[in-house]
Amino acid sequence: MKISNKFKNISKAFVAAITISVALSACSKRDNPEPIPAAVLSVVNASPSVKELDFIIGNQRLNVDPFKFGTKLNYVALYPGFSRISITERGKQVFLLSKDQAYQSGKYYSTFLIDTGTNKSFLTVVDKLDSPATDTKAKVRFLNLSPDAPALILTVKGATTDLFTNKAYKDFTPFTDVEPGDNISFDIKDNTTKAVLTTLAAGKLEKGKFYTIYAKGYKNKPDADPLKFGANIYFAQ
Structure with missing residues (x-):
């Protein structure tokens, strides 16, 4: 398909056309076309840069507001x-x-858009959002997307057992069970020294929801720098 010289926002009609029934026609010329489930995509800017970007699918711009560092675009x-x-x-x-x-x-x-300069790349992971209706746990996964960070540990603050250990840059985990609660915070630690590098502020974890935590930014940046090391958390939507 030829790329036009002018990008357009993905329209609500485009999204609705393939999300209302969550199925597509396999071939309009067939008498009885088989439904094909859509693929579903969310996008995160984890590239530590101050540049404002646009995210393009084909020749369609997905974002309305600037696609900045730390921005997430929903499914x-x-x-x-x-x-x-x-x-x-x-x-x-x-x-x-x-x-x-x-x-x-x-x-x-x-x-995920990761890294900067000539090292900038896309990292795509499958979101396995399968959970029984009777599940009483929240689900959490972790990605180390900080280009200069050491291998990392993720742990629930105050817990005696770590959730994930020894996660190097670009490593990601499957979702794992975490007890839900109204005031849950997470520590991200250096895997070697066990020192806490950053703490996610306490928030609510709900049963049956899928949460992604990712480390971002540069460990060697000062605290006042907007690209300093930190972490974000979001739930699937």
Whole structure:
């Protein structure tokens, strides 16, 4: 497909057309087309940079507001197969990074923009959001997306057992059970020294919800720098 020279926002009609029934026609020419479940994608900017960006799928701009460091774009449905994902500087037409990414029908994905400069890349992971209706736990996973951080530990603050250990840059974990609660905080530690590098402020974890925690920024930046080491948490939506 030829890329137009002017990007457009993904319209509500485009999203609605493939999300209302969460199924697509396999082939309009068939008498009885088989439904094909959509692929579903969320996007996170974990690239420690002050630049404002746009995230592009094909020739459609996904974001309305600037796609800045720490920004998350909620799930949208995609036609299954290969989609070209790209970033540009805000409002510009030149691709800074592009990749043809495969998305399978019926699966949920998160694509993370990581690193900076010539090392900038996309990291795509499958979101396994399968949980029985009777589940009484919250689900948490962890990604180390800080380019200069050591291997990391994630632990519930005050717990005697770590959730995840020895997670190097670009490592990610599956979702694991965590007790829900109204006032849960997490520590991220250096895997070697066990020193706490950052703490996520206490918040509510709800049973049956899927939470992603990712380390971001540069460990060697001072506290006043907006690109300093830290962490974000969000739940699937």
